[in-house]
Amino acid sequence: MTPRPDGGTAGRSHDPTGTLPAAVLWDMDGTLVDTEPSWMAAEAALVGEHGGEWTEHDALQMIGLPLPAAAKILQGHGVDLPVEVITERLVDGVSEAISRHVEWQPGALELLVALRHAGVPCALVTMSYRRLAATVVAAAPQGSFAAVVTGDEVTFGKPHPEPYLRAAQMLGVDVRECVAIEDSPPGIGSALAAGASTLGVEHIAPVVAAPGLSRVGSLAEIDLGDLARIASGEVIDLLVRSGA
Numbered sequence: 001m002t003p004r005p006d007g008g009t010a011g012r013s014h015d016p017t018g019t020l021p022a023a024v025l026w027d028m029d030g031t032l033v034d035t036e037p038s039w040m041a042a043e044a045a046l047v048g049e050h051g052g053e054w055t056e057h058d059a060l061q062m063i064g065l066p067l068p069a070a071a072k073i074l075q076g077h078g079v080d081l082p083v084e085v086i087t088e089r090l091v092d093g094v095s096e097a098i099s100r101h102v103e104w105q106p107g108a109l110e111l112l113v114a115l116r117h118a119g120v121p122c123a124l125v126t127m128s129y130r131r132l133a134a135t136v137v138a139a140a141p142q143g144s145f146a147a148v149v150t151g152d153e154v155t156f157g158k159p160h161p162e163p164y165l166r167a168a169q170m171l172g173v174d175v176r177e178c179v180a181i182e183d184s185p186p187g188i189g190s191a192l193a194a195g196a197s198t199l200g201v202e203h204i205a206p207v208v209a210a211p212g213l214s215r216v217g218s219l220a221e222i223d224l225g226d227l228a229r230i231a232s233g234e235v236i237d238l239l240v241r242s243g244a
């Protein structure tokens with residue numbers, strides 16, 4: 001557990017069971033698993049094959065976007081292929097990487113296990129496609145996810161609220177009583193627009209302060225008591241000290 005900016009653990013609930021969120025709604029890429037390097041490698045390979053240049057700045061703009069939107073950006077960088085072909089190529093690249101090894105983000109598995117023990121249902125809410133999400137769900141502790149919403153199965157992707165609203169509906173809970181965990185601007189936008197209490201975990205893209213948005217540098221800094229506080233409307237901001 002990382003020390004808090006206030007130097008203590010005051011306010012931490014030791015018996016959070018009464019105020020736990022109705023559900024926790026998890027983004028996948030960058031939040032639950034460290035797949036962003038695989039996405040970036042797949043993007044760079046495609047652009048490189050078509051004679052273009054792909055910078056880290058370009059890759060940052062892609063994080064959290066629905067795949068068709070990401071494909072259009074790649075077309076703008078010279079990838080002369082249909083959107084569906086580009087999305088399949090990206091998914092193939094990441095699928096190959098995670099079939100070899102799923103890299104969990106720090107603290108993610110511990111939090112999943114704690115939520116399961118506490119009886120809090122979880123949903124995976126991702127703009128990745130079903131076959132990638134299925135690989136991650138299969139690698140997670142059994143029974144971790146009671147619902148999965150994927151980018152190929154929604155009408156409107158993040159930052160539209162549909163994915164988070166759909167997840168809450170599938171779990172039969174009020175989205176306003178849920179905590180959503182996200183790492184990207186489109187994902188945070190989607191979760192806030194849906195009405196979920198939202199926790200931004202800074203990974204590759206900066207998590208910019210926003211009204212009602214809790215922020216941490218890692219899930220390893222968060223426990224069930226913190227999720228209960230966030231669900232009850234409190235904003236926990238552990239990035240504020242660095243002036244982020």
Ligand SMILES: [Mg+2]
Pocket residue numbers: 027028029030031063064182183184187
């Ligand atoms: Mg993400």
